[in-house]
Amino acid sequence: MNRERVKRIASTFLASVVVMSMAWQAQAEDAKTHTSMAPLDQYLMADRNAEIALARSAAPESISRDAEVMVLGRHGYETVEKGKNGFVCIVERSWMAPFDDPEFLNPDQRLPLCLNPPAVRSHLPLTLKTTKLTFAGLSKTQIFDGIKAAYGKKELPLPEPGAMCYMMSKQQYFGRKYGNADPHLMFWFPKTDDTFWGAGLHGSPVYVHQYSPQPITEFIISVSKWSDGTDAPKD
Numbered sequence: 001m002n003r004e005r006v007k008r009i010a011s012t013f014l015a016s017v018v019v020m021s022m023a024w025q026a027q028a029e030d031a032k033t034h035t036s037m038a039p040l041d042q043y044l045m046a047d048r049n050a051e052i053a054l055a056r057s058a059a060p061e062s063i064s065r066d067a068e069v070m071v072l073g074r075h076g077y078e079t080v081e082k083g084k085n086g087f088v089c090i091v092e093r094s095w096m097a098p099f100d101d102p103e104f105l106n107p108d109q110r111l112p113l114c115l116n117p118p119a120v121r122s123h124l125p126l127t128l129k130t131t132k133l134t135f136a137g138l139s140k141t142q143i144f145d146g147i148k149a150a151y152g153k154k155e156l157p158l159p160e161p162g163a164m165c166y167m168m169s170k171q172q173y174f175g176r177k178y179g180n181a182d183p184h185l186m187f188w189f190p191k192t193d194d195t196f197w198g199a200g201l202h203g204s205p206v207y208v209h210q211y212s213p214q215p216i217t218e219f220i221i222s223v224s225k226w227s228d229g230t231d232a233p234k235d
Contacts, residue, residue, distance in 0.1 A: 036139050042107035043093050044072060052080060055089035059114035059166035060227050064089050067114055076131050086117035092127060094175070095134040099144050099212065103175035105134075112169045113186070118160035123188055125156055126214065148213035159188035159216060168227035183232050184222045191215040 037043075045051040051071045056064040068083030070090045077090065094109035103109060115124055126147075133146045150156045168183035191210070194200060197219055199208035207220040226232055 037095075037105055037134055037137065038107045040074065040135075044074070045091075048080065051091055054110065054112050054169065054171055055091050055114075056112075057169040057171055057227055058089055058112040059087070059168060060229070063087060063166065064114055064227070072131075076135055077128060086120065087114050088120045088124060089114040090124070090127065093131075095130050095143065096127060097175075098209065099140060103177070104140060106175050108173065109175050110171065110173045111167070112172055113165040113167045115165045116163070119163040119165050119188065122157045122160040122163050123165070129156060144213060151213065151215055156214075158190040163188045166227070168223065168225070170226045170228065170230075182222050183224075183226050184220050187219045187221075189217045189219070192217045194219070 045054075048071055052069050055069050055071070056067065058064065059067070063085070064087070066083055066085040067087035067089045068079055069081040070077045070088060071080050072091065072093065090113060092111040092113060094103055094106045094111075096111065097104045097106075097109065129150055130143065130147060133143045138146065147156075164185060164187045166185060168185075170180065172180055174181050194208040194210070194217060197206050197208070198204045199206040199219055205221060207222075209218040209220065210216075211218060222232075224232055
């Protein structure tokens with residue numbers, strides 16, 4: 001076998017190893033899960049005004065301009081702007097993702113939403129409680145158990161009738177799998193049969209998420225425009 005052919009074979013083999021290594025690395029990244037909280041600074045936004053703007057971008061300006069705004073600080077969420085219409089705009093972090101989601105506790109997530117008054121009374125307490133448990137340095141399992149216990153003791157309310165939120169921000173980011181997703185509305189109910197809504201069935205525009213351990217059913221309906229009125233990409 002001549003020297004040039006040996007070189008070509010070696011070069012081809014090396015290229016194959018590099019490609020396989022990259023594929024394995026990508027698979028490992030996709031499978032990556034976050035079982036505990038990263039350093040706090042990774043979840044915080046350095047510019048408070050930017051977080052306020054991001055929170056308000058969850059809903060059309062006609063709603064968000066008069067909403068209260070909460071931002072995440074070193075001791076949890078705090079109100080930074082008072083509102084007049086009963087809505088609250090807030091940027092949730094990844095500890096509000098489903099517990100079985102590999103993006104849970106991923107510091108890259110930014111989930112701006114605007115809660116209507118029933119959701120302020122019955123969903124916002126869940127956000128604040130989960131944030132408190134996370135900031136206490138608990139593991140994913142301990143947070144799960146803490147939320148389960150809080151509902152068992154009725155320390156957290158069930159969703160009120162009409163509880164919903166807007167998630168229509170172009171800047172929302174759900175992590176590697178879903179990216180910015182699409183603009184949508186979310187409706188919360190005490191745990192219920194999702195077939196009543198036809199949710200998740202072929203051709204249905206209604207998606208469903210059955211929370212656990214929270215006794216909550218969440219229905220998601222995509223909308224055609226972002227909060228700034230521009231058209232959302234079509235599939």
